[in-house]
Amino acid sequence: MEITPDIAARLLAEHDDILLLTHSSPDGDTLGSAYALCRVLQQLGKRAAVLSEELPQKFEYLQEYILPCEFTPEYIVAVDIAEEGLLPEEAQQYKGKINLCIDHHISNSHYADKYCVEPTAAACAEVVFKALKAMGAIDSLTATALFTGLTTDTGCFRYSNVTPQTHQTASELLKLGAQGHKINKLMFETNTKQRIKLEQLALSTLEYFCEDKIAFMCITREMLELSGAQSGDTEGLPSIPRTISGVEVGITIREKADGVLKASVRSNENVCSASELCSRFGGGGHAAAAGCSFKGIPLDAAKVVMIEAAKEILENGGTRA
Amino acid sequence: MEITPDIAARLLAEHDDILLLTHSSPDGDTLGSAYALCRVLQQLGKRAAVLSEELPQKFEYLQEYILPCEFTPEYIVAVDIAEEGLLPEEAQQYKGKINLCIDHHISNSHYADKYCVEPTAAACAEVVFKALKAMGAIDSLTATALFTGLTTDTGCFRYSNVTPQTHQTASELLKLGAQGHKINKLMFETNTKQRIKLEQLALSTLEYFCEDKIAFMCITREMLELSGAQSGDTEGLPSIPRTISGVEVGITIREKADGVLKASVRSNENVCSASELCSRFGGGGHAAAAGCSFKGIPLDAAKVVMIEAAKEILENGGTRA
Numbered sequence: 295m296e297i298t299p300d301i302a303a304r305l306l307a308e309h310d311d312i313l314l315l316t317h318s319s320p321d322g323d324t325l326g327s328a329y330a331l332c333r334v335l336q337q338l339g340k341r342a343a344v345l346s347e348e349l350p351q352k353f354e355y356l357q358e359y360i361l362p363c364e365f366t367p368e369y370i371v372a373v374d375i376a377e378e379g380l381l382p383e384e385a386q387q388y389k390g391k392i393n394l395c396i397d398h399h400i401s402n403s404h405y406a407d408k409y410c411v412e413p414t415a416a417a418c419a420e421v422v423f424k425a426l427k428a429m430g431a432i433d434s435l436t437a438t439a440l441f442t443g444l445t446t447d448t449g450c451f452r453y454s455n456v457t458p459q460t461h462q463t464a465s466e467l468l469k470l471g472a473q474g475h476k477i478n479k480l481m482f483e484t485n486t487k488q489r490i491k492l493e494q495l496a497l498s499t500l501e502y503f504c505e506d507k508i509a510f511m512c513i514t515r516e517m518l519e520l521s522g523a524q525s526g527d528t529e530g531l532p533s534i535p536r537t538i539s540g541v542e543v544g545i546t547i548r549e550k551a552d553g554v555l556k557a558s559v560r561s562n563e564n565v566c567s568a569s570e571l572c573s574r575f576g577g578g579g580h581a582a583a584a585g586c587s588f589k590g591i592p593l594d595a596a597k598v599v600m601i602e603a604a605k606e607i608l609e610n611g612g613t614r615a
Numbered sequence: 616m617e618i619t620p621d622i623a624a625r626l627l628a629e630h631d632d633i634l635l636l637t638h639s640s641p642d643g644d645t646l647g648s649a650y651a652l653c654r655v656l657q658q659l660g661k662r663a664a665v666l667s668e669e670l671p672q673k674f675e676y677l678q679e680y681i682l683p684c685e686f687t688p689e690y691i692v693a694v695d696i697a698e699e700g701l702l703p704e705e706a707q708q709y710k711g712k713i714n715l716c717i718d719h720h721i722s723n724s725h726y727a728d729k730y731c732v733e734p735t736a737a738a739c740a741e742v743v744f745k746a747l748k749a750m751g752a753i754d755s756l757t758a759t760a761l762f763t764g765l766t767t768d769t770g771c772f773r774y775s776n777v778t779p780q781t782h783q784t785a786s787e788l789l790k791l792g793a794q795g796h797k798i799n800k801l802m803f804e805t806n807t808k809q810r811i812k813l814e815q816l817a818l819s820t821l822e823y824f825c826e827d828k829i830a831f832m833c834i835t836r837e838m839l840e841l842s843g844a845q846s847g848d849t850e851g852l853p854s855i856p857r858t859i860s861g862v863e864v865g866i867t868i869r870e871k872a873d874g875v876l877k878a879s880v881r882s883n884e885n886v887c888s889a890s891e892l893c894s895r896f897g898g899g900g901h902a903a904a905a906g907c908s909f910k911g912i913p914l915d916a917a918k919v920v921m922i923e924a925a926k927e928i929l930e931n932g933g934t935r936a
Contacts, residue, residue, distance in 0.1 A: 451772040451785070452803060454796040458789040464772070465782035475775040482773060485858045487827065490818060497815035506808065537804045538811055 295408050299424035302410040305394055306335065306371070307429060313367035315392070316346040317375045318382040319556070321529070322353060322446025322481065324374035327396070327422040329356040330439035331373065334426050337433075341365040347382045350526025352480055356442070359435045369393050374418035374443075376578055377403040396421055401569055401578035416455040419443025420463050434471025441472040442481070449533065450482050454563065454582055491521035496531055502541075504605050507565075509535035512593060513548040525550075532558035542566055543604045547596055555588040555596045559604075566607045574603050616729050620745035623731040626715060627656065627692070628750060634688035636713070637667040638696045639703040643674065643767025643802065645695035648717070648743040650677040651760035652694065655747050658754075662686040668703045673801055677763070680756045690714050695739035695764075698724040717742055737776040740764025741784050755792025762793035763802075771803050812842035817852055823862075825926050828886075830856035833914060834869040853879035863887055864925045868917055876909040876917050880925075887928045895924050 297305070306312065314332055316324040328344045335342035343363045349356065370392045375381065376399035378389050395406035398421055400413035412421045419440040426432050426440075444464055448456050451464065468474050495517040501510045513528055521527075528548055535544030542565040546558045559568040563581035572578055577586020588596040618626070627633065635653050637645040649665045656663035664684045670677065691713045696702065697720035699710050716727035719742055721734035733742045740761040747753050747761075765785055769777050772785070789795050816838040822831045834849055842848075849869060856865025863886040867879045878896070880889040881904050889905035898907020909917040 452796075452799045456789070456795060458786040461782040461786035461789065465779040465786065468777075468779040468782065474777060475773075478773045483858060484860055485855075486860055487823065490821060490855070490859055494815055494818035494821070497811060497818070500811065500815070502808065534806075534811070537806045539805060539807055 296404075297408050297410050299396075299410055299412075299421055300428045302394060302396055302408070303425040303428035305408065306331075306369075306425070307338070309369035309393075310340045311365045311368035312340060312342040313370050313388075314342065314344045315370065315372045315375060315381060315385045315388060316344060317380040318347060319525070320346050320349065320353070320382075323417045323419055323443035325349065325353050325356055326439045326441070326443030326446070327418045328373040329359050330419070330426065330432075330436045330443075331371070331396075331422055332360045333436050333439065334429055334432070336361055336363065338430065343367075345382075345385050347384065350529065351524065352484065352526065353442070355480075356439055359439055371396065372406055373422070374398070376401050378405045379576075396425065399579065401573070401580075401584075414457060414459070416453070416457060416460040417444045417447035419447070420459065423463055423467070432470050434473070437467040437470035437472035438477060441467045441474050442477050445474070445478055446481055450478055455580065486523075486527065488521050488523040489527040492517055492523040492527050493531060493534075495521060496546075497534070500535065503601050504608055506540045507542045507608055508601060508604050509538055509541045509544045510597060510601060511535050511544070511546045512597070513546065514593065515549045515551065533560055536560035536562070542608065543568070543571070545597075545600050545604065547593055547600070549593060553589070555591070555593055556585060557588065557596065557600055558585050559583070559600075566604060571600070571604055571607060575600070617725075618729050618731050620717075620731055620733075620742055621749045623715060623717060623729070624746040624749035626729065627652075627690075627746070628659070630690035630714075631661045632686045632689035633661060633663040634691050634709075635663065635665045636691065636693045636696060636702060636706045636709060637665060638701040639668060641667050641670065641674070641703075644738045644740055644764035646670065646674050646677055647760045647762070647764030647767070648739045649694040650680050651740070651747065651753075651757045651764075652692070652717075652743055653681045654757050654760065655750055655753065657682055657684065659751065664688075666703075666706050668705065673805070674763070677760055680760055692717065693727055694743070695719070697722050699726045717746065735778060735780070737774070737778060737781045738765045738768035740768070741780065744784055744788070753791050755794070758788040758791035758793035759798060762788045762795050763798050766795070766799055767802055771799055807844075807848065809842050809844040810848040813838055813844040813848055814852060814855075816842060817867075818855070821856065824922050825929055827861045828863045828929055829922060829925050830859055830862045830865045831918060831922060832856050832865070832867045833918070834867065835914070836870045836872065854881055857881035857883070863929065864889070864892070866918075866921050866925065868914060868921070870914060874910070876912070876914060877906060878909070878917065878921055879906050880904070880921075887925065892921070892925055892928060896921070 314328040332342045372395040392406040395409040397411045398415040398418045402411045532546035542562045544560045548556045561568040567581045568584035572584035572586040575586040635649040653663045693716040713727040716730040718732045719736040719739045723732045853867035863883045865881045869877045882889040884902035888902045890900045893905040893907040896907040
């Protein structure tokens with residue numbers, strides 16, 4: 295059943311022993327949104343916790359926003375998770391048992407009992423902010439967690455998903471004490487030796503197809519080893535190919551430790567829908583940014599099929615709005 | 616006399632034959648603010664024009680927002696100009712004759728007859744927006760011109776000058792039809808294949824010294840040839856080494872076509888003054904960014920002497936403020 299943020303707030307207020315699920319390869323939006331929710335729920339005197347894969351280093355500050363809390367989960371909430379396939383391994387046991395989903399992906403598969411999905415929101419944090427406003431006080435740390443989601447999912451207010459509402463939310467969060475500048479610096483201006491080396495290695499694989507309308511890049515396990523980079527150091531790299539002038543579709547394939555290949559697509563949504571491309575391979579996301587996975591095939595094979603599919607979409611006159 | 620944006624709006628409404636001055640080396644804020652003002656004044660049936668140095672290519676679209684208009688200026692308005700010394704050559708004749716100044720620099724020297732200065736505004740465009748709201752309709756192109764000022768002066772809402780009001784203004788401008796995404800893309804996402812290739816080649820030369828406090832990178836003529844990059848494509852590259860965490864001094868040496876070596880230093884000014892380092896080799900600049908040149912020695916030799924000098928500064932306890 296589809297519900298509003300206000301109803302979501304009421305449901306959360308009515309329950310206890312709440313477990314908040316985040317998606318695999320967690321980003322700033324799934325984490326910022328979940329930690330903000332958890333903090334407010336704990337402040338309301340509830341038992342609540344966030345279940346996630348290990349936090350990328352730059353999001354570790356969020357852990358201090360909540361208290362450790364052990365309980366038997368009674369109410370399961372998925373945050374920023376478009377479909378159950380995106381649940382991390384730790385959360386597989388909750389498949390089919392999710393009570394509430396708060397999300398902003400248009401491709402949300404409505405797997406939860408109740409779902410509160412606003413596809414016009416640039417970040418899940420915008421939807422969570424509405425629910426939290428209905429629930430009570432938002433302090434500066436909660437606001438900072440939400441700001442983390444808002445700024446990371448919009449590339450610091452740069453992407454096409456930004457709406458008047460996005461800036462309105464940013465304005466309100468800053469008024470509530472969100473440390474916007476600190477977070478932006480941490481997210482967008484902090485390089486490491488390892489990350490820079492990984493970027494250099496990834497950029498060396500850039501190839502262009504279809505009259506330079508498609509740019510392809512890959513990040514192999516060997517590159518991660520050579521650079522000493524962590525998996526979190528790949529964040530933002532898939533955005534690079536699309537920034538090259540003339541490129542309509544940027545495809546980045548990353549080899550994960552378990553051999554799974556994760557493809558990230560960034561596209562000019564007016565020309566080629568990233569979610570259309572990724573949905574051909576069982577993935578999904580937004581028109582401008584989407585992802586999919588491959589298992590059991592070599593990287594070169596995944597590259598070929600994705601480039602062929604992107605070519606086909608482009609040659610058929612692109613995506614129609 | 617200090618006045619509010621509302622009074623500034625009234626003064627503009629009361630006058631005609633209005634000339635809007637912009638500062639030398641014009642940026643997005645002085646231009647976006649002046650063109651927005653000019654557009655509204657022209658829509659109100661007034662004769663108005665913008666006086667500026669030649670527009671940098673990426674701001675050329677602003678020229679289409681106003682009509683050419685010739686007249687003898689009766690009312691002179693300085694936009695985003697902190698002091699008369701910043702007037703371009705074309706505007707020198709108006710020194711001491713400026714009727715109104717709209718600005719946001721705390722250092723504004725109050726050189727105009729009336730001045731409307733709001734130092735808490737992140738961009739002059741925020742102050743102009745207030746005045747224009749008091750004057751009448753703001754259409755989508757006016758909003759886009761103002762958005763240009765807002766986003767360029769805040770590094771796309773990333774700098775420490777951003778306030779709740781900044782995001783509030785952005786929200787209102789988007790509601791008025793500002794093409795925020797298009798402008799952000801134009802200002803912050805203009806990569807070329809050649810530039811990306813050059814960046815990759817340059818990054819591959821990164822080396823670290825002095826417990827990683829010094830990072831060194833070079834850009835050779837061979838790299839320019841290999842990548843097909845133009846000398847303008849090197850812009851911004853020397854900033855990269857210093858963004859790496861732990862690095863206090865980033866040194867980039869670029870080989871020019873005539874064999875001259877240009878060194879660019881970016882540093883944490885509290886630890887090692889870039890201008891002190893460069894002055895040892897006949898160069899200079901600011902504490903955080905400086906440069907120097909070498910002629911007749913090989914790149915490797917220039918690298919060695921610069922790294923030795925940087926080491927010495929760091930090992931002597933760094934620059935004292």
